[in-house]
Each structure stands twice: as structure tokens, then as C-alpha cells.
Amino acid sequence: MALLPHSTLKRKSTLPVWVSISWRVLAVIGMFVLAIGVHWFDRSGLRDNYDGHVSFADVVYFTMISITTVGYGDITPVTDEARLFDALVVTPIRIFAVLLFIGTAYNFVLKRTWDKWRMAVIQKNLTGHxxxxxxxxxxxxxxxxxxxxxxxxxxxxxxxxxxxxxxxxxxxxxxxxxxxxxxxxxxxxxxxxxxxxxxxxxxxxxxxxxxxxxxxxxxxxxxxxxxxxxxxxxxxxxxxxxxxxxxxxxFAGLLLANSCKSQHIADYMMDLASIDGPVALAERAVTPAEVGQPLSALATGIGLRIFRNNEMFGFFTPEANALQPGDTIVEVIHTQAKG
Missing domain, CATH: 3.40.50.720 (NAD(P)-binding Rossmann-like Domain)
Structure with missing residues (x-):
């Protein structure tokens, strides 16, 4: 039986920025210490082409250079064990450290600077919002x-x-x-x-x-x-x-009261209020082509009310017999949201 797909829980980190950066720095330092320790215990696998003696300072130098660059060739691994360690451990540490530093710089410097600048531009040009x-x-x-x-x-x-x-x-x-x-x-x-x-x-x-x-x-x-x-x-x-x-x-009380005496009114009122319903209430200004016509003659929907000079007139009032310039119409329209 195939397993059903599932979602993974997510939660925003509550760690302060300085704690997050500190953890990353400690992780890099830990990898550096590990590499230095292995190189020191296996220093016989290294060759110093300058004086032939591999000191602790040489090990630290070789490890840092190997992790941050590809090395200068003055100190080189000569045994199979030392070469395998550099290839299989030091190289991944180098890649991880570079990605970690790049990611940190992006998250805490570049991204924040870019977001701050972008939002400042958006805020400056806000209009009609x-x-x-x-x-x-x-x-x-x-x-x-x-x-x-x-x-x-x-x-x-x-x-x-x-x-x-x-x-x-x-x-x-x-x-x-x-x-x-x-x-x-x-x-x-x-x-x-x-x-x-x-x-x-x-x-x-x-x-x-x-x-x-x-x-x-x-x-x-x-x-x-x-x-x-x-x-x-x-x-x-x-x-x-x-x-x-x-x-x-x-409004909820009205819906509840209506639902006690009727089966469908509450559902219809919810359809009118939500864009998800097949019908919706719409408010718009009268068009020049509609001036002089009655509210009942609207081609876009069913006219319910007219707002004229800050007064409200229903479809049953004499004022609804002829629309005038400047009128605001409230109508029921078909949204085609459901079939």
C-alpha cells in the first residue's frame, strides 16, 4: 500500500541573530580543530619542503591553508592515509565552510540589506493601498x-x-x-x-x-x-x-435567527457576502448608458438600492424609476464561482 504524502511541521526559530551566527562560527572552529588534531597525530604523513621538520605551527598552517585554499605546495601529504584524509575529510570541510560563510553573509548581510532597501522603496511609493x-x-x-x-x-x-x-x-x-x-x-x-x-x-x-x-x-x-x-x-x-x-x-445573530425559521436564507446571505458564492453584492457608479433607465432594467445584475446625494433609495421607491448621473448602485451579480 502506497504511503500517503504528509506535511512536515515548521516553526520559526526563536534564537537571536547573534546566537545563530555564534553556532555557525563554533561549527567551523570545531571542524578546524578536528582537522588540526588529525594532522598533528599523523604529522609523519606530511613533508615540509622548507626545512624537513613538521612542527605544530606547520600543522596549523597546513590545515588552515588546505581548508581555505588548495595549498601552496610547501607542505604536502606524502602517505596514503594523509592524502585520503585530505581528499575525503578536508575537502568536504572546505566546501562546507565556504557555503556556511556565504550563507551567513547572504542571510544576515546581503538579504537583510536588500529587503530593507526594497521595502523602503515600496513604502515611499505606497499609494492607493x-x-x-x-x-x-x-x-x-x-x-x-x-x-x-x-x-x-x-x-x-x-x-x-x-x-x-x-x-x-x-x-x-x-x-x-x-x-x-x-x-x-x-x-x-x-x-x-x-x-x-x-x-x-x-x-x-x-x-x-x-x-x-x-x-x-x-x-x-x-x-x-x-x-x-x-x-x-x-x-x-x-x-x-x-x-x-x-x-x-x-450579523451572526441575524443569521442564527433566520436559520431558526427558514432553511435557505442564511446560506444565501453567506453567498452574497463571500466571493466564493455563485452570487455576490456589488457596488458601482451608474454608467452614462444607464442614466434615465429604471433600476430594474440593469443588464449587469439585479438592482437593490441607489445612493444619491448621501441618501439611500430602495428598488421600490419612485427615485428608482430613473437613474441619474452620480448615482451609486448596489446590485446582486452572478460571480460564476460555482458551476
């Missing part, structure tokens, strides 16, 4: 949904105070910044003034409200969606400047 403050369960699901809807992860910036949490966001391809999103300096670092929108999901209502207030102060025209858990905190969140306030607890 989406900022996600808080990468807990809700924030992570929001990022996943944005990516599923076609948003480039490179246009998403995630802010969180926990480094391990940010690593998950970076694995998704997002830009990350470890910091406190309630601070002006943190939001300035992610170029909040040039962002397209912001999602606030800090996990605590008071923190989410403070982040929203700070963001609105720095970017008066920014679209901000704030997650609030307690219903009595929705008004403070709106007062702080949130464009949209979402209460996942209330």
Missing part, C-alpha cells in the same frame, strides 16, 4: 477575502503589534509593519494620506475607536471600515469617523 489595522481572526479573514476578490497582496499593508501574527500576513504576500496603529507616526509610516481605504479590527472596541479617530484625523477623506463587537460602541465608532461600522456579533 488598503491598510488593515489588526490581523486577528477578523482581520485575517478580511485579507483573505480581499485577495480572493482579486486585490494584489502587494497593495495591502497590515499593521499589528505581534511579530508572529505579522509573519502570517507576510506569508500571504502582504506588506507588514509592526507597531501601534493608534499612533500618528505609525499611520504616517504606512502613507495613510494616500491610501484607498482602511480596515480597523483591533480586537478591542476602545482600541478600534481610537485607531479610527487617529486615522480620520490624519486622512479626512479616507474610507474606514471599523469592526465593533458591542452594539453600544457603534455610535462612538461612527462619531470617531468610521465610514462603515460592522458588528460581526450582530
Amino acid at each position: 488598503i491598510i488593515v489595522a489588526g490581523y486577528g481572526t477578523t482581520g485575517a479573514e478580511a485579507v483573505d477575502e480581499l485577495i480572493a476578490r482579486g486585490t494584489d497582496p502587494g497593495h495591502i499593508v497590515v499593521i499589528d503589534c505581534v511579530a508572529e501574527t505579522l509573519e502570517r500576513a507576510r506569508d500571504c504576500g502582504c506588506n507588514i509593519l509592526q507597531g501601534d496603529a493608534t499612533r500618528d507616526a505609525t499611520l504616517e509610516d504606512v502613507k495613510i494620506r494616500s491610501a484607498a481605504s482602511m480596515i480597523v479590527s483591533a480586537g478591542r472596541d476602545d482600541t478600534s475607536v481610537l485607531i479610527t479617530l487617529t486615522a480620520r484625523h490624519l486622512a479626512p477623506g479616507l474610507r474606514i471600515s471599523t469592526v465593533i463587537k458591542a452594539e453600544d460602541n457603534e455610535l462612538p465608532a461612527r462619531a470617531a469617523g468610521a465610514t462603515t461600522v460592522i458588528n460581526p456579533v450582530s
